[in-house]
Amino acid sequence: MPTMRFDALNESSNRSTIAIGEIEKRSTLFAKNVFNRDKMLQFLSRDAFEKVEAAIFSGKKIDRKIADQVAEGIKAWALSLGATHYTHWFQPLTGSTAEKHDAFFDLLDDGRPMERFDGQQLVQQEPDASSFPSGGIRNTFEARGYTAWDPTSPAFVYKTTLCIPTIFVAYTGEALDNKAPLLRALHAVDEAATAVAQYFDKNVRKVNATLGWEQEYFLVDKALAQSRPDILMTGRTLVGRSPAKGQQLDDHYFGVIHSRVLAFMNELEQQCMVLGIPVKTRHNEVAPNQFEVAPVFEEANLAVDHNLLLMDVMDEIADKHGFKVLFHEKPFAGINGSGKHNNWSLATDTGTNLLSPGKTPMKNLQFLTFFVNTIKAVDTYEELVRSSIASASNDHRLGGQEAPPAIISVFIGQQLGDVLDELEGVSKGKLSPQEKTELKLNVVGKIPEILLDNTDRNRTSPFAFTGNKFEIRGVGAKMSCSKPMTVLNTIVAKQLVDFKKEVDVLIDKKNLKKDEAVFNVLREYIKNSKRIRFDGDGYSFEWQEEARRRKLSNNKNTPEALQVLTSKESIDLFKATEVMSEVELSAHQEVELDNYVFNIQIEGRILGELVYNYILPAALTYQNVLLQNIRGMKEVYGAAHKNFTEPQHNILEQIAEHTSEMKKLTDAMLDAKNRADNMATVAKKAKAYCDTIRPYFDEIRTHADELEKLISDEHWPLTKYRELLFIK
Ligand code: ADP
Numbered sequence: 015m016p017t018m019r020f021d022a023l024n025e026s027s028n029r030s031t032i033a034i035g036e037i038e039k040r041s042t043l044f045a046k047n048v049f050n051r052d053k054m055l056q057f058l059s060r061d062a063f064e065k066v067e068a069a070i071f072s073g074k075k076i077d078r079k080i081a082d083q084v085a086e087g088i089k090a091w092a093l094s095l096g097a098t099h100y101t102h103w104f105q106p107l108t109g110s111t112a113e114k115h116d117a118f119f120d121l122l123d124d125g126r127p128m129e130r131f132d133g134q135q136l137v138q139q140e141p142d143a144s145s146f147p148s149g150g151i152r153n154t155f156e157a158r159g160y161t162a163w164d165p166t167s168p169a170f171v172y173k174t175t176l177c178i179p180t181i182f183v184a185y186t187g188e189a190l191d192n193k194a195p196l197l198r199a200l201h202a203v204d205e206a207a208t209a210v211a212q213y214f215d216k217n218v219r220k221v222n223a224t225l226g227w228e229q230e231y232f233l234v235d236k237a238l239a240q241s242r243p244d245i246l247m248t249g250r251t252l253v254g255r256s257p258a259k260g261q262q263l264d265d266h267y268f269g270v271i272h273s274r275v276l277a278f279m280n281e282l283e284q285q286c287m288v289l290g291i292p293v294k295t296r297h298n299e300v301a302p303n304q305f306e307v308a309p310v311f312e313e314a315n316l317a318v319d320h321n322l323l324l325m326d327v328m329d330e331i332a333d334k335h336g337f338k339v340l341f342h343e344k345p346f347a348g349i350n351g352s353g354k355h356n357n358w359s360l361a362t363d364t365g366t367n368l369l370s371p372g373k374t375p376m377k378n379l380q381f382l383t384f385f386v387n388t389i390k391a392v393d394t395y396e397e398l399v400r401s402s403i404a405s406a407s408n409d410h411r412l413g414g415q416e417a418p419p420a421i422i423s424v425f426i427g428q429q430l431g432d433v434l435d436e437l438e439g440v441s442k443g444k445l446s447p448q449e450k451t452e453l454k455l456n457v458v459g460k461i462p463e464i465l466l467d468n469t470d471r472n473r474t475s476p477f478a479f480t481g482n483k484f485e486i487r488g489v490g491a492k493m494s495c496s497k498p499m500t501v502l503n504t505i506v507a508k509q510l511v512d513f514k515k516e517v518d519v520l521i522d523k524k525n526l527k528k529d530e531a532v533f534n535v536l537r538e539y540i541k542n543s544k545r546i547r548f549d550g551d552g553y554s555f556e557w558q559e560e561a562r563r564r565k566l567s568n569n570k571n572t573p574e575a576l577q578v579l580t581s582k583e584s585i586d587l588f589k590a591t592e593v594m595s596e597v598e599l600s601a602h603q604e605v606e607l608d609n610y611v612f613n614i615q616i617e618g619r620i621l622g623e624l625v626y627n628y629i630l631p632a633a634l635t636y637q638n639v640l641l642q643n644i645r646g647m648k649e650v651y652g653a654a655h656k657n658f659t660e661p662q663h664n665i666l667e668q669i670a671e672h673t674s675e676m677k678k679l680t681d682a683m684l685d686a687k688n689r690a691d692n693m694a695t696v697a698k699k700a701k702a703y704c705d706t707i708r709p710y711f712d713e714i715r716t717h718a719d720e721l722e723k724l725i726s727d728e729h730w731p732l733t734k735y736r737e738l739l740f741i742k
């Protein structure tokens with residue numbers, strides 16, 4: 015009997031809810047371990063405080079003397095919380111976070127010990143990070159990498175370590191991480207949006223991109239997860255028969271939260287509060303054992319950091335509660351997968367949400383300006399938006415009839431669609447006083463503050479306007495938000511720069527009034543970006559056809575989706591906005607293709623192991639049981655045994671058929687894998703893995719799942735879906 019599964023089942027059924035201490039009020043816990051403004055005021059000199067504030071506001075450099083003072087303050091604060099170590103916390107291209115801890119400890123010349131942390135250690139470090147992916151950047155330039163302090167994301171103490179958010183770049187300046195490009199994109203959109211916002215309000219000095227993510231995840235009992243090599247190594251189940259009861263009853267969605275899960279959530283939220291992650295919402299999701307957590311939105315860079323930190327904290331707290339968190343986009347076949355919606359907007363330092371309709375026509379013209387420019391940006395760069403959410407695991411969802419399709423389109427709803435249609439009719443050039451009044455009163459003035467049809471009723475749209483923000487719905491649950499945020503803010507920055515140029519030309523050369531010029535340019539944008547607008551059913555076959563006619567891309571897999579990163583348009587875009595150089599783009603593309611190959615490679619190998627070391631042996635063992643039974647029947651009944659052993663024979667034959675097919679397919683898959691591994695470039699490998707290896711997975715699985723049906727429960731070695739998916 016396979017012991018792993020049954021031991022795990024035993025262990026999981028004996029688990030009870032872990033009591034957590036008394037829950038403190040959230041507002042008193044909030045940001046206790048974050049070196050935020052309050053702590054700065056307390057631990058820094060006025061001068062140092064102002065310099066850091068200036069650096070946060072405008073990206074100004076902090077000189078060494080001030081850095082020393084800041085380091086001194088941070089050290090004193092961190093030690094007061096019991097920290098013993100510090101680390102530069104960074105985001106290499108692996109997609110997760112990295113840290114290397116150093117103790118606050120040094121020896122003086124005379125050998126006496128001291129607690130040490132100075133400006134140099136705060137500002138810059140050189141982790142021996144040669145094993146992180148660099149897409150050839152380091153080889154090309156023989157450059158080492160270093161981490162550099164990002165003062166816009168405050169340092170925090172996690173357990174006994176002071177974590178300092180940093181970027182990770184080569185000595186030659188190329189980004190080796192996802193944060194450096196994000197910061198550049200945020201800077202670009204700040205400059206571009208501020209200039210445009212000043213058309214409407216001269217007082218605006220800064221525009222922050224905002225991000226509110228919604229994180230979906232599954233919880234599985236830790237022992238059960240550990241009993242499955244596929245979950246452990248790939249984050250998903252490569253085989254497994256659908257349970258009789260899945261999500262068809264819809265009884266999990268928003269249902270009562272299981273006490274073990276609730277204890278986990280409570281502790282998680284407490285920890286989030288301490289770390290300044292403003293989580294607010296929690297609920298059961300559609301699939302059994304699926305949940306969601308969402309915060310109050312924040313400035314985008316901080317929100318990205320907080321999401322990455324959250325995922326780390328979740329792993330840790332789940333472990334304590336006897337769970338494993340699955341962030342994979344599609345951990346189980348046949349039931350919903352997980353995504354990470356990215357709600358995005360632009361906010362001025364004067365407190366205005368630029369994507370929120372207002373009370374006055376002027377406010378609404380401002381809203382329309384940013385609204386239409388965003389749509390235009392997505393229209394021009396739809397393929398780049400698609401590329402920013404591409405990954406091996408997310409390929410399972412995009413186009414899978416449950417998450418948005420791989421075709422990027424924008425949902426704006428009927429009301430706003432009507433407004434844009436009317437604006438299309440605005441006269442060219444100067445507007446008559448009547449037309450202006452008409453526009454102000456009846457078109458722009460009619461946009462209500464609350465857009466009733468812009469809740470997210472249309473779940474099939476990948477990029478939806480939801481009343482006062484856009485929502486990118488195709489982001490993978492597992493991935494960092496940094497890539498989609500980098501792309502979105504970059505394309506909007508570029509679009510706003512172009513817009514401003516066009517408007518200024520009309521004002522300066524054609525003598526148009528500002529609002530006339532704005533209307534004129536918006537009219538053209540509305541006309542030219544119509545194809546990206548789609549409010550219908552994104553899952554339908556008709557939409558695929560229609561999208562083809564509209565010449566929208568439909569890149570169904572990651573290798574295809576990533577190609578656009580190095581197109582001329584992309585290179586020009588990222589160069590013009592100073593977000594990424596051509597070298598960085600090809601390096602990042604290469605790393606992502608590598609990641610894709612590694613992911614499928616690992617899945618292929620694990621699937622091979624499952625077939626050879628788990629499923630085939632179980633099938634053979636069970637066949638032996640049946641054969642023994644037939645032999646026994648024959649011994650007792652002689653020739654008459656045939657009257658009684660029909661079922662045994664039938665099952666034996668079915669098992670034989672499936673094992674034989676499954677083995678053939680597995681061997682063919684492993685052969686294809688060996689061929690792909692010998693290919694010269696990563697692009698070729700990725701294509702081969704996508705086209706010639708991945709398709710085997712489902713075919714192999716079909717036979718494995720049939721075998722699961724046929725083989726007796728006590729001989730089946732892999733923990734079953736019904737056991738994984740329902741918490742005891
Ligand atoms: P739902 O999408 O479930 O209906 P909401 O629309 O209220 O819920 O918000 C979903 C997410 O959108 C939350 O994480 C919230 O913080 C975020 N959000 C709300 N307003 C903004 C904004 N202006 N910018 C960015 N994110 C926002």
Ligand code: MG
Nearest residue numbers: 228355470485
């Ligand atoms: Mg939402």
